Amino acid sequence: xxxxxxxxxxxxxxxxxxxxxxxxxxxxxxxxxxxxxxxxxxxxxxxxxxxxxxxxxxxxxxxxxxxxxxxxxxxxxxxxxxxxxxxxxxxxxxxxxxxxxxxxxxxxxxxxxxxxxxxxxxxxxxxxxxxxxxxxxxxxxxxxxxxxxxxxxxxxxxxxxxxxxxxxxxxxxxxxxxxxxxxxxxxxxxxxxxxxxxxxxxxxxxxxxxxxxxxxxxxxxxxxxxxxxxxxxxxxxxxxxxxxxxxxxxxxxxxxxxxxxxxxxxxxxxxxxxxxxxxxxxxxxxxxxxxxxxxxxxxxx
Amino acid sequence: xxxxxxxxxxxxxxxxxxxxxxxxxxxxxxxxxxxxxxxxxxxxxxxxxxxxxxxxxxxxxxxxxxxxxxxxxxxxxxxxxxxxxxxxxxxxxxxxxxxxxxxxxxxxxxxxxxxxxxxxxxxxxxxxxxxxxxxxxxxxxxxxxxxxxxxxxxxxxxxxxxxxxxxxxxxxxxxxxxxxxxxxxxxxxxxxxxxxxxxxxxxxxxxxxxxxxxxxxxxxxxxxxxxxxxxxxxxxxxxxxxxxxxxxxxxxxxxxxxxxxxxxxxxxxxxxxxxxxxxxxxxxxxxxxxxxxxxxxxxxxxxxxxxxxxxxxxxxxxxxxxxxxxxxxxxxxxxxxxxxxxxxxxxxxxxxxxxxxxxxxxxxxxxxxxxxxxxxxxxxxxxxxxxxxxxxxxxxxxxxxxxxxxxxxxxxxxxxxxxxx
Numbered sequence: 001x002x003x004x005x006x007x008x009x010x011x012x013x014x015x016x017x018x019x020x021x022x023x024x025x026x027x028x029x030x031x032x033x034x035x036x037x038x039x040x041x042x043x044x045x046x047x048x049x050x051x052x053x054x055x056x057x058x059x060x061x062x063x064x065x066x067x068x069x070x071x072x073x074x075x076x077x078x079x080x081x082x083x084x085x086x087x088x089x090x091x092x093x094x095x096x097x098x099x100x101x102x103x104x105x106x107x108x109x110x111x112x113x114x115x116x117x118x119x120x121x122x123x124x125x126x127x128x129x130x131x132x133x134x135x136x137x138x139x140x141x142x143x144x145x146x147x148x149x150x151x152x153x154x155x156x157x158x159x160x161x162x163x164x165x166x167x168x169x170x171x172x173x174x175x176x177x178x179x180x181x182x183x184x185x186x187x188x189x190x191x192x193x194x195x196x197x198x199x200x201x202x203x204x205x206x207x208x209x210x211x212x213x214x215x216x217x218x219x220x221x222x223x224x225x226x227x228x229x230x231x232x233x234x235x236x237x238x239x240x241x242x243x244x245x246x247x248x249x250x251x252x253x254x255x256x257x258x259x260x261x262x263x264x265x266x267x268x269x270x271x272x273x274x275x276x277x278x279x280x281x282x283x284x285x286x287x288x289x290x291x292x293x294x295x296x297x298x299x300x301x
Numbered sequence: 302x303x304x305x306x307x308x309x310x311x312x313x314x315x316x317x318x319x320x321x322x323x324x325x326x327x328x329x330x331x332x333x334x335x336x337x338x339x340x341x342x343x344x345x346x347x348x349x350x351x352x353x354x355x356x357x358x359x360x361x362x363x364x365x366x367x368x369x370x371x372x373x374x375x376x377x378x379x380x381x382x383x384x385x386x387x388x389x390x391x392x393x394x395x396x397x398x399x400x401x402x403x404x405x406x407x408x409x410x411x412x413x414x415x416x417x418x419x420x421x422x423x424x425x426x427x428x429x430x431x432x433x434x435x436x437x438x439x440x441x442x443x444x445x446x447x448x449x450x451x452x453x454x455x456x457x458x459x460x461x462x463x464x465x466x467x468x469x470x471x472x473x474x475x476x477x478x479x480x481x482x483x484x485x486x487x488x489x490x491x492x493x494x495x496x497x498x499x500x501x502x503x504x505x506x507x508x509x510x511x512x513x514x515x516x517x518x519x520x521x522x523x524x525x526x527x528x529x530x531x532x533x534x535x536x537x538x539x540x541x542x543x544x545x546x547x548x549x550x551x552x553x554x555x556x557x558x559x560x561x562x563x564x565x566x567x568x569x570x571x572x573x574x575x576x577x578x579x580x581x582x583x584x585x586x587x588x589x590x591x592x593x594x595x596x597x598x599x600x601x602x603x604x605x606x607x608x609x610x611x612x613x614x615x616x617x618x619x620x621x622x623x624x625x626x627x628x629x630x631x632x633x634x635x636x637x638x639x640x641x642x643x644x645x646x647x648x649x650x651x652x653x654x655x656x657x658x659x660x661x662x663x664x665x666x667x668x669x670x671x672x673x674x675x676x677x678x679x680x681x682x683x684x685x686x687x688x689x690x691x692x693x694x695x696x697x698x699x700x701x702x703x704x705x706x707x708x709x710x711x712x713x714x715x716x717x718x719x720x721x722x
Contacts, residue, residue: 040310040384073307077341081333081423081466087476088423090338090466104336111309111334 020152021046024116032115041113045069049124059137062125063101066117070108078104102141109145122151131159139170155270158277175278178267179222190217193224197231203238205245219254221267230254306384307349309334314427316389319441319502323366324376324390325409326428326469331383333424339467350378366391366433368401386509390430394512395504398520398580400559406435410469411447413440414487417470418479426479428469431501436563439490441498446488452477453484462701492590497566500576500587507577519582521554526584531572543567544596570594608644610634615641615648619655627656668711674698675715691716 021044028043029036035043047065067075079092080100094100109117119125125134138149151157158173179186191213198209209216209231220226233253238245255263285293295301311331314322322330332342365372373393380387388394392404411432420426431437432447439446452459454475465473475482490498525534528550532539536550543550545564553560560568569576570589578585614634618624630652631638641649678697679689687693691712695702702708 038310038384039304040306040308042305071305072335074335074337074341074345077345078336079338079341081336083421083423083478086421086478086481087460088466088468088471088478089460089464089476091464092338095336100336107334107336108309111311113310 020118020120020150024118024150028115035113035115038113040111042070043114044116044118045114046118046120048120049122051121051124058098060098060101062119063098063105066105067101067108070105070112070114072104072108106141106145109141109147114145114147116148116150118150118152120152123153123156125151126156126159142170155266155273158270158273173274173277175274179217179224181217181222186222187214187217190222190224190227194227197228202235203243203245205238205243207234207245219260221264223267226263307382308379310384313385313387313390315429316386317506317508319431319499319506320429321389321431321505322427323430323433324372324379324387325365325433327387327390328365328375328379329468330424330427331379333466333468346375346378346382350382364405366430367405368393368396368399388509389505392430392434392505394509395515395580397517398515398559399565400561403435403561403563405433406437408449409433410450412450412470412480413443413445413447414480414483415443415445416440418481421478423466423468423471423478426468426470430505431498434501434562436566437498437501439494439498441495441502444490444495446490446494448480448483448485448487450480451485452482454482458482462703491592493570493592493594496570496590497594500566500569501562503575503577504580511581515580517559520560520580522582523579523584524550524554526582527568527572527574527579530584530586531574539568539572543571564596567594567596611636611641612645612648615645615652619648619652621655622659624652624656624659627652664707668707671708671711672715675712676719679715679719689716689719 024044024046032043035041045066047062047069049062078095078100079090080094080097080103082089082091108114138151141147142149179190181187191210194213194216195210198206201207216227216230220230230253234249237249237252292301308331311327311334313327314320316322328342329339332339335342337345365375368391372391376387376391376393379385392399410428412428413432416429417426437447450472452472452474454472454477459474460476465476467473470480471478472480472482524536528534528536528539532542536554537547540547540550543564545567549564550568552558565576565579568574569579570593572584573586573589575585575587611634614630618630625633627638627641631641641652675694675698678694682689682693682697694712694716700708702712
């Protein structure tokens with residue numbers, strides 16, 4: 001399962017992880033309530049496929065993070081077991097190889113009854129190598145451990161889904177959209193969100209940003225994360241100004257014209273890329289077709 | 302997360318059935334699922350829970366499944382580490398009614414050749430608790446005798462000790478899953494042996510709640526019931542029919558002693574009684590097959606003594622270049638080894654000194670031989686122009702060194718001092 005959206009569409013990095021974690025935990029608690037009381041179970045884990053400046057990564061750091069999230073005991077006591085020709089061989093010398101760590105993670109996922117593993121910033125996995133190989137690895141791990149994988153990240157994730165029929169068959173793509181200005185409900189909700197932030201404004205003097213919600217909407221392309229960054233910056237400026245509000249903060253907190261154009265271009269390209277790929281949004285069977293099918297199923301045709 | 306269990310919540314296989322898994326098998330499978338060897342997991346559990354015995358080897362392997370305080374302590378710690386109820390995996394729950402003596406077979410890892418060959422995945426095969434019980438000699442499902450692990454693989458197919466794994470149904474010498482390396486034939490069990498195995502199966506499948514109600518009192522009620530029904534109320538008659546000593550059954554009724562399981566089985570077989578029901582306080586008749594169970598009475602011949610003969614044997618052994626072990630000498634003489642010190646303390650200590658000197662000499666010879674082998678191997682490696690390293694030396698010599706082995710320090714000392722000629 002893949003969850004995607006424009007950068008900053010939701011919230012900043014930490015809150016995105018918190019939201020994902022909370023969302024996934026609630027889903028699992030609803031679908032499998034027995035796991036909630038099971039002390040041996042770790043129903044969900046959240047890891048990040050972070051970038052560290054190298055052009056190519058391996059799965060090792062990701063597996064090690066997963067192992068840590070699963071609170072795997074005795075990491076220095078592990079052994080790599082191989083079964084070949086009906087014989088079981090223990091090889092401690094290979095215990096820190098990638099296949100061995102992967103095996104440890106698969107065991108942990110299986111016996112800890114982990115239902116969902118969320119990989120945040122999943123587009124960084126594109127640097128792990130061939131996209132096909134990366135998705136094959138995830139697919140194979142899902143098969144072996146019985147765990148579902150949520151890959152969360154920006155629009156680049158769509159490339160993962162589109163590369164193969166096998167992946168498309170096994171996955172669903174969900175899009176956390178930004179707010180759209182031509183949608184009245186979106187505008188109202190965006191305004192409410194500005195109001196919520198203003199209620200937590202950390203200064204005595206509150207600027208009436210609610211009144212310019214429309215302009216803020218336009219400036220931030222309806223992305224709440226970007227709005228939040230902008231307001232945080234204004235708040236910091238007010239701090240530096242001894243708590244006094246100044247309307248020059250509105251200009252200072254704006255993104256440059258070039259930066260804004262780049263962001264707008266990325267959002268446009270991303271939304272074009274994702275067209276037709278999102279689960280539950282666009283269908284081949286339109287309402288007319290569904291009605292005909294209903295009639296045939298009920299024997300009325 | 303502080304409430305989370307330390308280890309995986311692995312479930313006990315076949316709990317509540319006659320084929321319930323034993324604690325030792327559970328521990329081995331737990332280690333395997335954690336991608337650890339059994340002793341590595343033991344070290345971890347010991348470090349975390351400070352279990353009484355520091356080394357697993359201090360407790361005989363089969364005692365884990367029996368009536369032992371150390372085994373029970375390990376069980377309790379594993380329960381808190383995994384969150385799995387393991388009370389069905391040992392015989393401890395019958396400690397109020399059964400004696401711990403002669404309960405378990407000293408050969409651990411007995412198995413049924415057909416039961417273990419069902420799966421190619423090691424984690425799927427478990428060692429049954431009943432296989433460790435001394436009076437169980439066969440598998441009740443397949444009607445064949447249980448076997449002790451014996452590897453039939455060629456020497457070239459066997460693997461080094463460091464590559465071996467302790468798992469039920471995995472050969473320790475060649476790693477074969479399901480003991481497919483065995484070469485000996487299976488033997489059919491007799492009806493009496495199958496009956497015993499089925500009776501023990503009914504016992505170990507007793508629900509936990511019922512076994513908690515067992516006591517010396519319930520056993521006595523059951524015995525009285527059985528005696529009235531089958532032996533006209535006479536414990537002496539029951540003992541005689543079973544070829545026990547006259548007072549055996551009476552001591553269970555009126556004394557402090559608890560019956561050994563194998564003796565109870567003989568009594569139940571002769572009376573046609575269900576063992577589990579007997580322990581709960583009822584006599585329930587069950588059909589028994591034609592045949593009998595032989596009870597080997599103790600001969601007491603080893604307690605008899607001829608001081609002159611023993612003294613002569615001890616003096617002769619003390620003068621030998623390779624004196625035998627104390628137990629071997631006692632077996633040759635057909636006496637109890639404790640008699641040496643009891644009857645002839647001087648000759649016994651002289652023999653002990655001679656034996657100790659011999660062992661020292663042998664160890665020294667082995668050490669010198671080992672060093673000579675290392676020297677020879679090191680020189681041949683150096684002659685090939687390669688560096689003499691620990692790994693190369695061991696590979697060439699074909700030796701594995703265990704952590705507590707005497708070879709380890711000798712090798713390190715050799716490597717420190719070695720310089721090619």
